[in-house]
Amino acid sequence: MEDHSHSHSGNSSCEHGHDDTPLPRTALVTASGALLALGMLLQWLQAGPSMLPVIAFACATLAGGLLVFPAAWGALKKGRLDMNVLMTVAVTGAWLVGEGAEGAAVVFLFALSELLESWSVGRARRAIASLLTLTPETALARQPDGSFHETPVADVYVDMEIQVSSGESVPLDGEVISGSSSVNQAPITGESVPVDKKPGDVVYAGTINGEGSLKVRVTKAAGDTTLARIIRLVAEAESQKAPTQRFVDRFARIYTPAVFVVALLVGLLPPLLLHRDWSEWIYRALVFLVIACPCALVISTPVSIVSGLTALARRGVLIKGGAYLEVLGKLCALAVDKTGTITRGQPQVTDIITLGGMSEEEILHRAAAIDSHSAHPLARAVVQAAQARNITWQQAGEYQSVTGRGATAMMDGHPHFIGNHQMAHEMGVCSPEIESRLAEIEERGESLAILGHSPHAGCTGAVLGIISIGDTMRPEVPEALRRLHAAGLKKVVMLSGDNQRTADAIARLAGIDETHGDLMPEQKIQHIRRLMEEHGYVGMIGDGVNDAPALALASVGIAMGAVGSDTAIETADMALMKDDLTQVADAIILGRRTLRIIQFNVAFALAIKALFLILAFTGHTSLWLAILADTGATLLVILNSLRLLGPEIKFK
Known part of the structure; x- marks a missing residue:
């Protein structure tokens, strides 16, 4: 997989030169740290020739500098001022004013922070790259x-x-x-x-x-394969910057050159205008340069985004970029399609009412004998229910379909019919008792199939049984909706092409806040626009094909059950790899958590910067303390972001 671990802008990011050096990065950082520790020990013990600590510090600076100085030179050749240039100037300045120990400390700690950054992004990437080993x-x-x-x-x-x-x-x-x-x-x-x-x-x-x-x-x-597509999508998602990351990059592009100008003024103006000590103010300028390094700020967003994308991909939720992950964390309302999202999308027999003294099995036997001629979804539901009970039958004879009503056929020498409420009326077999039974079924939003003996010579006809057929609700939906509301969603709205009565019945069972039925695709778009005006950020869940216009308009378009549906993954911003609405709640919770971590990381990095910049101006900090603070901030930001990858995270 292509490496995007340093996808943030080269102008602003910690752009590394370590890939150009033949020596392993870890070995160079370790050598730099060991030589720095040796130099400090020799200096403290005052053992051996006085030049030994200086040699140790110089070697430490060189070892760490191999990861920084080449990158700084590369940036200068491109006319850029980045953090590698900033660090190189600080280290060179430290040696020039006789602070070799601090110069070595600066270059070691900076190289260490870069190593930590690459390790953290690498860890997030390996979690996804490990999918490659599954096949x-x-x-x-x-x-x-x-x-x-x-x-x-x-x-x-x-x-x-x-x-x-x-x-x-x-x-x-x-x-x-x-x-x-x-x-x-x-x-x-x-x-x-x-x-x-x-x-x-x-x-x-x-x-x-x-x-x-x-x-x-x-x-x-x-x-x-589905797995290959997942890996490609995650790689593409990581390369797309989130809004916060784009802001940080723009900020750092302006910020880094500004830091050089301010540091130059700090080092020159007090000695020139106020006749202050040159070495003291040059040292303060160098400290200012070091602490002004926006490393923690730059790494604050990408590690969080990669960790969040990876955590969701592990759970079967694919998001096509950091931008959508951030928006997911801001969602206030959610629009959902009914069929295939709230319901299974497959009509099933839910009840059989016997009226003519026959058993349920006999009702299904006769109904299936007629319906086995038809490919209508309700007819197929009847046939499947009979098969599920191991009922066998011979197809009825003289089958005739009655458009918009049902069908008639001959069985045992007698005419039979199976059809809707209107067909029963037309056959003249409805009674007050049957009407009340039918009203109950229709109130539940279910369809019905009335099996009857057709009126013919010497016979008035009769209803033998009523089969109620419904698109049953997914069992996890009520719990998923509870979790969506608990995650902070203000409203869940169902937008359905089905009739209003059926939509209302399902919505009542599921606990949906608002329902709109009898909608054409263009009417769904109008409702999405209205929701966006009311709530700002709105998600839409659909099948990724029929609901494409609404999915495209919503802040985040979510495809249900992307496994087996190539178009679903391609058209939506986010795809669930199984038909489970609870995954949406999980994703929103993790999106909110990612957003909080990014916001904390950015605020924390800026606060540390502000504090130490003030200390640098007042002369209350030193080079090594400044870089230690920056490295510490970077490390805390990284560890905070990596919490998203932790196996202990549960979505409640």
Whole structure:
């Protein structure tokens, strides 16, 4: 993966020269620190020739300077004044005024802070880069002669058959064609419980097969797997700067040259105009240069952003950049689509009311015999309910679809019908009792299928049973909405294309604040605009395709269940790798936490700067204390940011 660990602006950031030096960075910093400690010990003990401490300090300065001086020279050649130049001037000045020990301390502590920075960003990156190790380099692929051989994953093509044995990682995305097993999908979707897989189910590269053996038809080449897309997206996200980071970069571009001008004035004006001691005021100017280094400020945002993005990616939430992570932390309202977000998006039989003395099984048997002719979603729900109860049937004869009503067919020599409320009215079989039952079902926002015996010669007809069918709510939704409100969201609004009564019924069950049904895509946009006027930052959750206009307009567009949906990851600003609304609450909580950490880091870095700049002007600090304060601030900022990566973080 391409290295973006120093993605902040070269004009302002701690731009390093260590990559140009053949010696390992850690070894140089360690040598610099050891030589500095040796020099201070010799100076304190006053042992040996008086030049020994000076030699030790000079070697310490050289060891640490190999990480700073080349970068400073490179910046000067480009006409830039960055922190490496600033440090080089300070160290050179310290030696010129006879403060070699402090010059060595400055260069060591600065090099140490740079090492800590690269280590911290590297740690955040390794957490994601470790995903690369999840997939094996070879797959057991079926050859033309029918045998299976180890084959590099790069050479396995789409539609090829591979075998995944018990306990192995799945090498490529594919569809199970034989075998059954439970698969641990936590690395991709964040799901803590293994998912059962059977023929027809999808498996993803990087997931871990359980106890069974699976034969899988490959559906995506190595470079196009869900895991590969995740890694690419995180790399791209890290390279996009957050607003706070852009502000810090702009600030530092102006700030660093200004520091040089002020330091020059501090070193020259008092001796020239007030006849003060040259060495004292040059020393103060050098201290000012050192403490003015905005290292902690510059590193305050990128480490937090990378840590936040990584923490969410580990939990199956992908965000396409630091800008969206910051906005996520500012969300005040959330708009949600109904179908596929609040509900499962798959109609299911929820109840069977028997009226003609038949059992539920007999009602389903007759209903399925008619509905097995149809591809309508409600008809499919009836057929699936019958299959789930292991009911068998023969298709009814003389099937006829009645548009907008239902269908009729012949069974056992008698005409039957299955259809909606209107069809029952037209058949003349409704009664006050049936009307009250139908009203109850409709009040719940559910659809219904009325099975009846059609009126014909010598028979008045009758309703045999009522099947209620609903798009059932996801079980985690009430808890997810509670957590969203607990995270600080003022309002959750459901925007649905479904009818208002159905939308209201689902909203009541879920605990949604406001509901709007019967909406076309352009009407959803109007509601998003209204919410943004009222609340500023508004998120929108949809399927990433049908809701594309609303997703694009919202402050953050969120795609539900991005696994298996290529377009969802591409179109939304944030993608959930499984259909679980609680992941949104988790992401908002972590976004808020990231924002708080960034704000604290920036404020803390600026406060330390202000304090020591005042001390530098008044002569109450020294070079080594100034750089120690800056290094300490940098270290605290880094450690504060890395808390986002901690495994102990729980989202409550």
